[in-house]
Amino acid sequence: MTEESAGRPTRGRYHHGELRAALIEASFTLLAESGPAAFSVARVARRLGVSTAAPYRHFPDRDHLMAAVATQAATELAQRFEDAAQAAGDDPAERFAATAGAYVRFVGSRGAGFDVIYAADLGDLHDRALADAGRHLMDVLLDLTRRAAPVSPEVALILVGHHIAAAHGYAGQYASGFFRRGETLDTVADLATAAGRTLLRGTIDA
Amino acid sequence: MTEESAGRPTRGRYHHGELRAALIEASFTLLAESGPAAFSVARVARRLGVSTAAPYRHFPDRDHLMAAVATQAATELAQRFEDAAQAAGDDPAERFAATAGAYVRFVGSRGAGFDVIYAADLGDLHDRALADAGRHLMDVLLDLTRRAAPVSPEVALILVGHHIAAAHGYAGQYASGFFRRGETLDTVADLATAAGRTLLRGTIDA
DNA sequence: GTCTATAAATAGATAGAC
DNA sequence: GTCTATCTATTTATAGAC
Numbered sequence: 001m002t003e004e005s006a007g008r009p010t011r012g013r014y015h016h017g018e019l020r021a022a023l024i025e026a027s028f029t030l031l032a033e034s035g036p037a038a039f040s041v042a043r044v045a046r047r048l049g050v051s052t053a054a055p056y057r058h059f060p061d062r063d064h065l066m067a068a069v070a071t072q073a074a075t076e077l078a079q080r081f082e083d084a085a086q087a088a089g090d091d092p093a094e095r096f097a098a099t100a101g102a103y104v105r106f107v108g109s110r111g112a113g114f115d116v117i118y119a120a121d122l123g124d125l126h127d128r129a130l131a132d133a134g135r136h137l138m139d140v141l142l143d144l145t146r147r148a149a150p151v152s153p154e155v156a157l158i159l160v161g162h163h164i165a166a167a168h169g170y171a172g173q174y175a176s177g178f179f180r181r182g183e184t185l186d187t188v189a190d191l192a193t194a195a196g197r198t199l200l201r202g203t204i205d206a
Numbered sequence: 207m208t209e210e211s212a213g214r215p216t217r218g219r220y221h222h223g224e225l226r227a228a229l230i231e232a233s234f235t236l237l238a239e240s241g242p243a244a245f246s247v248a249r250v251a252r253r254l255g256v257s258t259a260a261p262y263r264h265f266p267d268r269d270h271l272m273a274a275v276a277t278q279a280a281t282e283l284a285q286r287f288e289d290a291a292q293a294a295g296d297d298p299a300e301r302f303a304a305t306a307g308a309y310v311r312f313v314g315s316r317g318a319g320f321d322v323i324y325a326a327d328l329g330d331l332h333d334r335a336l337a338d339a340g341r342h343l344m345d346v347l348l349d350l351t352r353r354a355a356p357v358s359p360e361v362a363l364i365l366v367g368h369h370i371a372a373a374h375g376y377a378g379q380y381a382s383g384f385f386r387r388g389e390t391l392d393t394v395a396d397l398a399t400a401a402g403r404t405l406l407r408g409t410i411d412a
Numbered sequence: 413g414t415c416t417a418t419a420a421a422t423a424g425a426t427a428g429a430c
Numbered sequence: 431g432t433c434t435a436t437c438t439a440t441t442t443a444t445a446g447a448c
Contacts, residue, residue: 019431037243042423051433056425058431120383162401166368169375177326195368195405202408220413248441257415262443264413415448423440430433 014050020058020068022048027069031111035175041065067127070119073112074133078140080106085144096148097196099141100167101189107171108185114168149203159203166195220256226264226274228254233275237317241381247271273333276325279318280339284346286312291350302354303402305347306373307395313377314391320374355409365409372401 014022026044041062042052059065084102085095107113116122117134145160146153170192173179179188220228232250247268248258265271290308291301313319322328323340351366352359376398379385385394 014431016431040423041425050431052423053426053434054432062424114384115378115382118379118382118384118386123383123386158397158400159404161397162372162404165375165379165398165401166372167375168378169371169373172321172374172378173324173371176321176324177329178320178324180324180329191364191367192371194364195371198365198368198405198408198412199401200408201411202404202406205407205411206404222413225413246441247443256413258441259416259444260414268442413448415446417445417447419442419444421441421443424438426437427435428433429435430431 014048014054019048019050019054023055023058023065024068024072027065028073028110028112031069031116032109033111035111036116039066063121063125064127066116066119067122067125067130069112070117070122071127071130071133073110074117074130074137076110077103077106077113077117078133078137081137081140081144092144092148093197093200096144096163096200097193099144100163100170100196101193103164103167104171104174104189104192105185107168108174108188113171114164115172148200151203155203159199162199163196166199167192170195220254220260225254225256225260229261229264229271230274230278233271234279234316234318237275237322238315239317241317242322245272269327269331270333272322272325273328273331273336275318276323276328277333277336277339279316280323280336280343282316283309283312283319283323284339284343287343287346287350298350298354299403299406302350302369302406303399305350306369306376306402307399309370309373310377310380310395310398311391313374314380314394319377320370321378354406357409361409365405368405369402372405373398376401 023044026047027039030039030044030047041055041059044065045052045055055065059068080102081099084098088094088098103113117130117137122130141160141164142156145156145163149156149159151159170188174183174185174188229250232253233245236245236250236253247261247265250271251258251261261271265274286308287305290304294300294304309319323336323343328336347366347370348362351362351369355362355365357365376394380389380391380394
């Protein structure tokens, strides 16, 4: 009796294209709960109460499922960035910094971030939708950076790189259990946001 | 014929405590080459040309091997921090910033960083040597931070957190293939160092 | 201290029934 | 579109020989 086997009868629960979307959604849940190491097509299927063969009707192999997850992650994340900027108000600096917090919250709750979206293996698939979603994600971030930092394009690119690295680092440390004092996801997200502010200040005041 | 099976005859090649150290070393190589997802006790054994049962004479299970790797990683990394600080000269700011570059180079070449050292699963082992090595690592970093930033202990703690997050983020992005334009490890290390400088400037000038 | 052999899980993937 | 059954490969871990 494995963890996901407490399944109900499976009569006609998925039809048309529903299982495809359900597989992607269940992949997010699995990633968020158990991390990328525990991810497997079989586990995703079990969690949905379908056979382990069913996913292969919708995705030719594991990597194509991961690419679909990555594409949706990129799309959702770009939206989260825009939402966070809007919620942060009119100050360009705050709009910029808020994306770091949004990133940490997203990775903490959905389990997929830049590492999944830009994974080298998936790049080998040459998935057009994924490449487009990834580019759009970077465009959103670069636009917010440019508005916050009146610096040359080169310096802005470096700033956004630092910003992403810090946010990604905080998200990774939260996931890997680096924080041992019961820090909540929101606490870590606020730290990432603070790092964004500090990086911006350190860049402009240079 | 698997990738590691091109092994030589295995007569009396390891004795006394040699295999233990060799297993740890081979674990680093495997982590650096193929990432944590590809790590397995069996692969490490195969790489050394010993049976897959041999490691279990030295480590009760996979997690204990990982804990030994993590302990050594923490020890080596602390040394790298001190070496990098020394190489950076007398300027406390440069000594501080250099640790980020050292971290990226270490993770890039050895395959293990904060995520391995502070992995939540290994914490459950309550391994004393690992806990001590982890604490010492943080002490080295905090000391360099304190000397570079004349701020309150609370602010210094936040700065070192940002610094670690950025370095860890750059290292993770390098490993996951985020950089697609052929950036070298040294290039990414320099970016991480630059992020450290920017964070320090942003903190002091606040 | 290491080896051979083996057990029990689990994963990726396919064939053919319904 | 999904299921059952199956194949192949891999992993963690143990028992007992040398």
